[in-house]
Structures are given as C-alpha cells and as structure tokens.
Amino acid sequence: MKNVLIASFDMEVGGVERSLINMLESFDYNNYNVDLMLYRHKGDFMKLLRGKFNILDEIEEYTTFRKSILEIFKDKKISLGLARIKARMDASKYAKKNSLEESGHVQMQRMWQFSLKYLPCLNKEYDVAISYLWPHYFVANKVKAKKKIAWIHTDYSCIDTDVIEDIELWNKFDSIVAVSEECKNSFLKKYNKLKNKVVVMENIVSPEFIRFMAEEEVEDDISKGKGFKLLSVARLSMAKGIDNGVRALRILHDKGFTDIKWYVVGYGGDEGMIRKLIKENHLEKDFIILGKKINPYPYMKGCDLYVQPSRYEGRAVTVTEAQILGKAVIITNYPTAKSQLRDGVDGLICDKSVEGIAVGIENIYNNRHLKKEIEECCRKSNYDNMEELGNIYKLFYEREKIWNR
Known part of the structure; x- marks a missing residue:
C-alpha cells in the first residue's frame, strides 16, 4: 500500500474545505494509507472528518499560520512572531503600489519564506504528498516524498504574487492540479514555464x-x-x-x-x-x-x-x-x-x-x-464526478511523463 500525505491549513467553513471532505470521504483506503496534516485543528468542519485516514497531531510551529502576531508572542514563538512582523512590513511596501488584496497574497508568501528556517520537517517519508491549499511551502520544503502534487483552486490572473519566488516553489512539485480548464489557462498565462506539470481535475462532489x-x-x-x-x-x-x-x-x-x-x-x-x-x-x-x-x-x-x-x-x-x-x-x-x-x-x-x-x-x-x-x-444532469479520483490515482503512479487529458 502507498503512503499518502494530504496537507491543508484547517477546517474552517469554506468551499475548498468542503471539496477536501468530499475527496476524503471517497478515497480508496484499501490501497492507500492516508495521513491528513492540518496546520491547526480548528474549524466547524473538523466534526465532519471521518473515515479510515489518520489525522496527524498538531505541530505547534505550524499552528502560528492561523494565529495573530500577539498570540504567537504569547506562545513564546519569538522567531516566528518576528518573521510575521517582517512579512507584514515587506508587504506594506508592496501595498503602496498595489491593492490591499494583492499585497495580502504577497504577505502570505513572505510569511512562509521568513518562517521556513524555524519550522520542523515531518519525520515520515511518503510515496505521495499532496498540498491542497496555496501557499505550498510545507510540502515543498518540509516533507520527504517520492512524488509531490499541488492544487490550484483560484484564478491566478486575478491575484498578484512574487512570480520568481513562486516559480521556484512550483518547480518542487511533480504535478500541479487545476480545478478547471480555465483555471489552468489563467495559471499558465502567468507561469507558462510550468505547462508540462499542470493537469485538470474537478473538485470531487457527492x-x-x-x-x-x-x-x-x-x-x-x-x-x-x-x-x-x-x-x-x-x-x-x-x-x-x-x-x-x-x-x-x-x-x-x-x-x-x-x-x-x-x-x-x-x-x-x-x-x-x-x-x-x-x-x-x-x-x-x-x-x-x-x-x-x-x-x-x-x-x-x-x-x-x-x-x-x-x-x-x-x-x-x-x-x-x-x-x-x-x-x-x-x-x-x-x-x-x-x-x-x-x-x-x-x-x-x-x-x-x-x-x-x-x-x-x-x-x-x-x-x-x-x-x-x-x-x-x-x-x-449528472454532476457526479467520482471518476476524477481515478485520475488522481494515475498521478500517483506516473513517473517520467506527466499524465494529461
């Protein structure tokens, strides 16, 4: 059986979290051992997590990404608190030239970049590691896996990020999954060099x-x-x-x-x-x-x-x-x-x-x-798309050539 890691932030109420629940509900646990890594065990959808997967214990350093700067300092995570302040200052310079929404995405990038050296790695090695929600620094840098897959849930033509930094991050993944053809196309307008990595798979719905x-x-x-x-x-x-x-x-x-x-x-x-x-x-x-x-x-x-x-x-x-x-x-x-x-x-x-x-x-x-x-x-109309799970499994076994439809 293959060992699979799926990582996301938390289980607050949201569309991405609902799609993750649907995927977990339908996963083939006869052939895959699945660990779920949530940076923080928080959110009303936590009670909907059921099934044969294993929820990893919280790692205190990663919970900071869902906490305020004040909470981080109260928890005596001084280095991570300072990293957050540095990220906010860096993003504020960016905000003078761009919208607050755009600077928010850059701040998220900076927050991870400045925090990375203070974050622990997972000890377990996986056959497949899935990063389900951007930014994907945890799976890219802190997880050992034979294959790494990242998900795209948004229209990248409408958000601003540090493209050079992002390219370096995306290149650490074997495959990038977009939830629609148009989502893929908007992503490739910005990151055309990654076209051989991107595949399209719809969110699982039941x-x-x-x-x-x-x-x-x-x-x-x-x-x-x-x-x-x-x-x-x-x-x-x-x-x-x-x-x-x-x-x-x-x-x-x-x-x-x-x-x-x-x-x-x-x-x-x-x-x-x-x-x-x-x-x-x-x-x-x-x-x-x-x-x-x-x-x-x-x-x-x-x-x-x-x-x-x-x-x-x-x-x-x-x-x-x-x-x-x-x-x-x-x-x-x-x-x-x-x-x-x-x-x-x-x-x-x-x-x-x-x-x-x-x-x-x-x-x-x-x-x-x-x-x-x-x-x-x-x-x-038939909106059942459980066949997409089969396409996900294909990615697990693809070695030399990225599978695409």
Whole structure:
C-alpha cells in the first residue's frame, strides 16, 4: 500500500474545505494509507472528518499560520512572531503600489519564506504528498516524498504574487492540479514555464451526500420566508463580490422588485463593511447575513435562485452543489465562468458589474419559464464526478511523463 500525505491549513467553513471532505470521504483506503496534516485543528468542519485516514497531531510551529502576531508572542514563538512582523512590513511596501488584496497574497508568501528556517520537517517519508491549499511551502520544503502534487483552486490572473519566488516553489512539485480548464489557462498565462506539470481535475462532489444533508431541518429555514429568495454561500471577502450583491439588490428594489430578499451563508473579514453597506442602502430586512453554517444545503434547497456574484473564482463548488439540488443559478462572468455551467442551459452568466448582476436576477425573476427550464436541466444532469479520483490515482503512479487529458 502507498503512503499518502494530504496537507491543508484547517477546517474552517469554506468551499475548498468542503471539496477536501468530499475527496476524503471517497478515497480508496484499501490501497492507500492516508495521513491528513492540518496546520491547526480548528474549524466547524473538523466534526465532519471521518473515515479510515489518520489525522496527524498538531505541530505547534505550524499552528502560528492561523494565529495573530500577539498570540504567537504569547506562545513564546519569538522567531516566528518576528518573521510575521517582517512579512507584514515587506508587504506594506508592496501595498503602496498595489491593492490591499494583492499585497495580502504577497504577505502570505513572505510569511512562509521568513518562517521556513524555524519550522520542523515531518519525520515520515511518503510515496505521495499532496498540498491542497496555496501557499505550498510545507510540502515543498518540509516533507520527504517520492512524488509531490499541488492544487490550484483560484484564478491566478486575478491575484498578484512574487512570480520568481513562486516559480521556484512550483518547480518542487511533480504535478500541479487545476480545478478547471480555465483555471489552468489563467495559471499558465502567468507561469507558462510550468505547462508540462499542470493537469485538470474537478473538485470531487457527492450528489448523494449533498441531497441527504439538504434534508436537515434548520431553525432559520428560508423556504418558509415570503418573497423571491436569493442565496449566496461564500466567504465575506472582496473576491466573492457580496458587496456588489448589496448594491444590485438596491437597484432591483428601486425598480420595484421589493419582494426580492437576498440571504448569505458565510462569514469573513469584510462582514463589517458589508453590514455598513446594507444599512446605508436601507436593506436591513432584505439583505440578510445568516453567518457561518456547517451545513449550507438546507438553505440552498429553500432558495428560489442561487447567485454567485464573485469577482474571480477557480471553480465555485457551491454553484455545482446548488445545481445538484435542482436550483437555477446565476454566476458573474469571471474568467473561469464558462467552465462552471452552460450559459442559458443549466444556469446563466451575467456581467460582473453591479448593473449586470441586477439585470441577470431580473431576467430570471421575470421569466419563470426559463427558470423552470434551467431547474429541470439541473435535475436531469449528472454532476457526479467520482471518476476524477481515478485520475488522481494515475498521478500517483506516473513517473517520467506527466499524465494529461
């Protein structure tokens, strides 16, 4: 049996974490011994980790990547605390020329670079080591493995990183897995030298599991509410565009569509800004942040329309999950959007602007026949992609030539 390591940050509620759970749920444990390395054993999804894999004990130095600088110093990890300060100072210089979002990615890189010499290696050697979430420094530098694989979950054309530093990091991996063809293409526009390493594999989804979870009864069941109910499941961050959702709902209400309510399952650093925006637009009763939910599927089941107003995405797991539940969906025209759905068939793609989002919602609201056609198409479509696990296993055995489809 091959020994496999899968590494990620934690199990806070998020799309990447849900896709990791789906993969772990479906893994072939008859042929693979799997260790899961989480930098910190934290997050509501921890309770969903079950199966025949082994969760490695926390290593104190790696927990610092999910702690504040103050917490790090309180834990007497002085060198790692100083490394974090140095990373923040370095990124602040970068932020003067670029956006805060871009500088955040650079700060994450610097944080790992400056911390590496203070981080321990794993003692065990693996046949395969998978780094499931960027940045991939841990598996690249601190794990012994015959084959190393890194995952791409985002659109790299929309984020800024230190390309030279990144190339050096990516070259330590045998294969790089992108979750969609467009995600791969956007990555290669930036890192064309790595084209022989990149393969495409969709996030694993389990329709049976999603439909089962959707039947759970919840106290704040939106299906019992009045009006036309929109839903988004997303982190409250710039990338997900929830702020544009608030502005779009204001446009719709001003046009007379006052029975439309927008619910959001999620949390994140932009929550304060979004709540302020909701108040400024007098939408306190109509744009409702439900907060963090371990199980978002009853809310998907209860909505009339699922909306993903993102500024950029790799491949939004939540969109496919809503389709599995037979929901009409609207997504913005981010660069990887066409890999997500068939426009006009099992969903709609609208312009990324605030006005574009409002127009897309209005089209579905006014055309209930189109809505029913999309829903029927989703119900009849097969979104099961368990065959992707077989493609992952192929990478484990590939030696001299990168396997590609």
